Amino acid sequence: MEAESAEPEAIRAESAKPEAIKYESAESGSVRAGSLEIDALRQWFRGVWAIFLKDLHLELRNRYALNVLLMFVLSSVLVVTFAIGTDPVSTRTQAALLWIVITFSASLGLGRSFIAEEERGTVLLLQLNVPGGQVFAGKLVFNMVLIFFVNLVALLVFTFLLNTRITDAGLIITTLFLGSVGLAGATTLLSAIVARATGSSALLPVLLLPLLYPLLLSVVRATQNGFTGGTGWEGSGDHLINLVAFAGVVITASVLLFEHVWND
Secondary structure (H helix, E strand, O other): OHHHHHHHHHHHHHHHHHHHHHHHHHHHHHHHHHHHHHHHHHHHHHHHHHHHHHHHHHHHHHOHHHHHHHHHHHHHHHHHHHHHOOOOOOHHHHHHHHHHHHHHHHHHHOOHHHHHHHHHOOHHHHHHHOOHHHHHHHHHHHHHHHHHHHHHHHHHHHHHHOOOOEOOHHHHHHHHHHHHHHHHHHHHHHHHHHOOOOOHHHHHHHHHHHHOHHHHHHHHHHHHHHEOOOOOOOOOHHHHHHHHHHHHHHHHHHHHHHHHHHHO
């Protein structure tokens, strides 16, 4: 009887082995798939970082976009200061003047990201060696860092020369950052579109300004709330949400369209 009962147990044990093997193979397969996804993600970020460092090193060497942005900001703020003189100016007008200067400086300086690749003849090299998504992300991050730095300089010069008082620095910095993200997202795709056109430097502001109209409405109101007499964070919630939504829509659309623009 013991031998007879042992035989079914042995048979059940043998039949359970394939199930265990299947489970182990499925588990190891999912682990390998997860590791491959992590490796692919790391590789993608390495490509983005390489594009960012390339543009950063070239900019630090040539300083074309940085010089154009800073000189335009400084000269524009000086002209505004001389034009206003000692007349009192409302905080809404001050915020509008600040973002007019920032917007036009961005349209002049950030458009060089792809135009410079065309001039150096490196577009084909990038197309053959780097996926389009990595190229766009790397240049987007570079443009964001560049315009945010210039925006901070513009704000400091503007507040110093116009004697503008800031009551909520956190709100102003947040608005500058979100505005920089939206500006960089819109400018990066448009600069890729107009890079191969004749007179591309003059064409970019014409295409960019109508697209930035929703952004400008929100950044001006949010910046005004950060100056003296403003409502601060209380009255800026809707405007900040609009800035986040604008940046998300523009960057998402740019990611979807960039492959077609880049490989055309």
